[in-house]
Amino acid sequence: MMKATPATIFILSVLLSGLGHAQQTVSAEADHAVQSVNHQEDTPAQQRIASAERQLKSDAKKVQAYNELAIAYLQRARETADVAYLNDADSALARGLKLDAEDFQLQRTQVALMLARHEYVRAKDRATVLNKRTPDDVMTYGYLAEAEIALGQYPEAETNAQWMLNMRPNNIPGLVIGAKLRTLYGDAHGAIEFLSLAYSETSPTEVEDLAWIENQIASIQIESGQTDAAEQALAQADQLFPHYVRTMETLARLRMMQHRLGDAVTLWSTASKIDSDPDVLYEMARSLEAARDSINARLAYAAFEKQASSPEGATDEARLDLIRMYAANSSTAAHALTLAQQEIAARQDVWTLDAYAWALYANAQYQDAYDALQKAIAVGIQNAQIFDHAGHIALKLNHSADAAKYFLLCIQTNPISVYAVDARKSSGLTDAVNSQEVQAASATPVATPAVVTDSATTTSIGLGTGNISPPFSPVPEALLTPHPTSTEHSIRSAQAAVTRSPKDANAYASLGAAYFQHARETGDVSDYRLAEESLLKSLDLVSADFSADAALSTMAEVCMGEHRFPDAIAYAQKALSLGTGDISPFAIIGDAYADMGVYDKAAIAYGRLTPRDMTLSPRAAYARDSRLSYLKFIYGDTAAAISLMNKAVTEGIEAQLPSENLAWLYYELGEFFTQAGDSASADAAYLAALKTHPGDYRALAALGKLRANNGRYAEAILLYQKAIAVVPMPIFISELGDLYAKSGNQAEAQKQYQLVEYIGLLGHINQVLHNRDLALFYVDHDMKLSEALDLAHKELEVRQDVYTWDALAWALYKNGKFAEASEASDKALKYKTRDALLLFHAGMIAERMGQPEQARNEFKQALAINPHFNLLYADAAQQRITILDTQVTSLEGPINHAR
DSSP: OOOOOTTHHHHHHHHHSSGGGGGGTSOHHHHHHHHHHHHTTOOHHHHHHHHHHHHHHHOTTOHHHHHHHHHHHHHHHHHHOOTHHHHHHHHHHHHHHHHOTTOHHHHHHHHHHHHHTTOHHHHHHHHHHHHHHOTTOHHHHHHHHHHHHHHTOHHHHHHHHHHHHHHSTTOHHHHHHHHHHHHHTTOHHHHHHHHHHHHHHSOTTOHHHHHHHHHHHHHHHHHTTBHHHHHHHHHHHHHHSTTOHHHHHHHHHHHHHTTOHHHHHHHHHHHHTTOOOHHHHHHHHHHHHHTTOHHHHHHHHHHHHHHHTSTTTOOHHHHHHHHHHHHTSTTTHHHHHHHHHHHHHHOOOHHHHHHHHHHHHHTTOHHHHHHHHHHHHHHTOOOHHHHHHHHHHHHHTTOHHHHHHHHHHHHHHOTTSHHHHHHHHHHTOOHHHHHHHHHHSBOOGGGTTOOOOGGGGGSOOOOSSOOOOOOOOOOOGGGSSOOOOTHHHHHHHHHHHHHHOTTOHHHHHHHHHHHHHHHHHHOOTHHHHHHHHHHHHHHHHOOSSGGGHHHHHHHHHHHHHTTOHHHHHHHHHHHHHTOOSOOTHHHHHHHHHHHHTOHHHHHHHHHTTSOTTOOOOHHHHHHHHHHHHHHHHHTTOHHHHHHHHHHHHHHHHHTTOOHHHHHHHHHHHHHHHHHTTOHHHHHHHHHHHHHHSTTOHHHHHHHHHHHHHTTOHHHHHHHHHHHHHHOOOHHHHHHHHHHHHHTTOHHHHHHHHHHHHHHHTSHHHHHHHHHHHHHHHHHHTTOSHHHHHHHHHHHHHHOOOHHHHHHHHHHHHHTTOHHHHHHHHHHHTTTOOOOHHHHHHHHHHHHHTTOHHHHHHHHHHHHHHOTTOOTTTHHHHHHHHHHHHHHHHHHHHHHHHHO
């Protein structure tokens, strides 16, 4: 939704008050001072404030100088979003009116101040008086139109705007107001046309005004899904007036539309430190919620609610936000309606009508909701949010034809918006119906499950091996998004328990375990921090008796999740030292050693999971067999790994594991099948993971990767988008970018690659977790090779497993350090791990080391394991074999001829 801002009045005040030419009326000395201010790069408003203050210093009774000072403060308020400047403007006006209470200019600027403070009824009443007093003043018509637009009195606003343009054709305030009306009437093209003309009419020195106009253009483009055009407009705005909070906020909305959520959060966070409008906090909360940062989202919503509920801090937009927030929750829906009734009594603009209708909808007053929203739609506005709301309301009234119409209008208006996504789901429209709109829109695919047509498959992998892509099973729509689990309930119950009993160590241990499980399910690393806080509180209360076992064991698992392997071992050993008889911490110790590459110690620890003369429970048996399966794979026995993991799955079912934990077993089974080249069995295992835990991000990405490697690009793209929508893992985003590159869509590929870096470097924990992935991303795409090598070395300090040695070998190779790469590759293959990608890397390194026979053998082994092992490198492996075979033939030819 375009933010309903009264900022237009500031540009109106300045541009038609004659203040833009103030420098022409000041003395030569003052003019020289202004030039000095310009040299210091003060903003236009700061320059005007300085100019007015100099005039008043020279003549304290100069009434017009007070008016110019007030207008300058109004403009400064827009430049900075600091409402304190409105009080400064008020003070300047009071001082001027004390000198001349009947001064028309001062009274007119008072109206501008009323508009800035959202006092629309007062502003209209006062402007009406002034208009009768001076009917040929263009600006008064503008202020009337501004107030009427805010109040939803659009015909009257149109009449007054037309008077402005009739009296002074192409005057900038008239064009700006005309653009606003054209937007409301559904004419986005006409609105941009007016704004472009206003831009061309604005003085090049008025850089803030120019940037403001660019922001209005960008906002219209964002609402219609023209993200590339909006990006250009905002880049121009930033160049004109750097660090402008309006640009920051509009860019944040663009990033939300593009689903670049990390960028959006950062922008909103920065803007919230500048702009006191609670709407900024609301938008930040929405972006945090979309980014699945539930804790910080709740904090932001709470801060927003507090400010938006305050009479002093609330703005019109914030009050509408508050209504929407309350309407989204059944427990606060009634309050939403109470607030909406108060707002609709004050004004009936399209946005207030929409919020009112949505509050009525939340309270099951569907016919009233329908009637209210019809008033907004009748204005002519083309807005995805309003159409989506209309569709839902029509559904409740069983107006199926209307619902279908409004959902389709929503999709057509802005096919990449979150409302279009909702409209597709709610209407049952097929992706094929909407593919044209989606493809026409310029959007980052992460934003919505964008449709990719079958034309994307025209570029095939083409290994030349004669293998036919397996007939993959379709993935049911219901499995593509996460379903609620009991974990959220567990968190709430544990929170209630610690509130009731703040000295209960077990309650804190349960809360920490719930947060940890939530981290597993969602990939939200912030849950690790919450889990750790709760667990440490538990251990503060009790750490030395049997009851500390659960907290210590879970703490060890949290440390594993954060790659703090030595800490994980230490906590697990503390748990074992309690002597409870629980041997499960040995599993964590083994996991830590396995991740660090100390496989012999991992095997010893796993061996302790089978004590003598004991029959293992299904839960204990699954914990042992799933881990031994991984060691079998590392040691090159993939068949045994598959057998053990199949056994672990059966044991996990018997143990009635939580759905996410059982899905993880299926996922691991699928990974081993993939490594064995059995794509059909891998597909079945990944689908089983999804059926067990719908929306499982690992399984979604694995299904996408499997299809991508077998040339099924369209399906793969959608699956990756679904996985990324759950957890934006850098490796998933990188692989999606590779898919777009393979499909010939370089622009989208680059967007994904930029996001990989952003997320990989976002926060300390991400840098720890994704060092290796980021290093491989850089080297696979021949970028920042030196930095990639540094990352690989840094990762080696944490763990020396086969995959870290392989990442280091590949980074060394890409940096031209072939001998060191060969040594690292040897360590990666030390245990004869049958991983096709490791063998491919080894082959490339061997070839550069002058070992063509070894290289050919390693390439052939990779393709023998899985001819579709990698989207980027499976073709390359076959090509290298062909080249090496040709080189051997050319060398042998002359010798055979001589014989």
